[in-house]
Amino acid sequence: MSDTGRKSMTDQLGDKMRPDSQKTTTEKMGDAASGMGDRVAGAVQPDSQKSTTQKMGDSMRSGGDNTSGQGKGMAQSVSDMASNAAQGVKDTMGSAMGAGNTGATERK
Numbered sequence: 001m002s003d004t005g006r007k008s009m010t011d012q013l014g015d016k017m018r019p020d021s022q023k024t025t026t027e028k029m030g031d032a033a034s035g036m037g038d039r040v041a042g043a044v045q046p047d048s049q050k051s052t053t054q055k056m057g058d059s060m061r062s063g064g065d066n067t068s069g070q071g072k073g074m075a076q077s078v079s080d081m082a083s084n085a086a087q088g089v090k091d092t093m094g095s096a097m098g099a100g101n102t103g104a105t106e107r108k
Contacts (some may be wrong), residue, residue, distance in 0.1 A: 005037040
């Protein structure tokens with residue numbers, strides 16, 4: 001069970017259990033976006049309004065974030081997420097358009 005506007009612990013664990021190498025770019029971007037949204041929601045929601053499960057999840061994630069050296073501010077994290085999303089769109093568009101193929105032919 002998750003608090004309103006929060007990602008359930010089951011969903012969070014599912015996202016972490018599946019290796020990134022088995023995820024599509026779209027799935028990776030979705031995980032990053034939903035994870036960021038949950039972090040923001042956890043940061044602004046007072047502990048007194050969180051379920052016990054959400055408190056534990058936030059505490060565990062906070063400890064993990066600190067020990068993994070993320071130490072980035074929220075603005076940097078959002079910037080990174082936007083950059084990754086833009087790169088994903090470029091990669092997808094490049095594949096769809098045949099990267100490097102402009103359609104122009106060279107004349108001699």
